Amino acid sequence: MIERKIRLTDxxxxxxxxRAAGKCDFDIDVCYNRAVIDAKSLLGMLYLGICKDLIVKYGEQDERFEHVMNKYAIA
Known part of the structure; x- marks a missing residue:
């Protein structure tokens, strides 16, 4: 399982x-505190809010998804 931190600002x-998560054929979860949301759900992601440090968990690698992850990754 791969875990990375991201921040989405708008x-x-x-x-x-x-959109990038939706193109992947594997599960991607986004965690904030105790909430776990499907990364392919726009409403779920908007529910988490913006400008928060989120943890993304996924089990496989996809070059296009990794490119998007790198855009929003934080240390």
Missing amino acids: TEEVKDFV
Whole structure:
């Protein structure tokens, strides 16, 4: 399982992230505190809010998804 931290700062970034996650054929979860949301759900991602440090968990690698993850990754 791969875990990375990201931060999305506006709704366009959320849409971009959800679009990229939707193209993957594996599960991607986004965690904030005790909430775990499907990364492919736009409403779920908007529910988490923006400008928060989120943890993304996924089991496989996809080059296009990794590119999007790198755009929003934080240390």
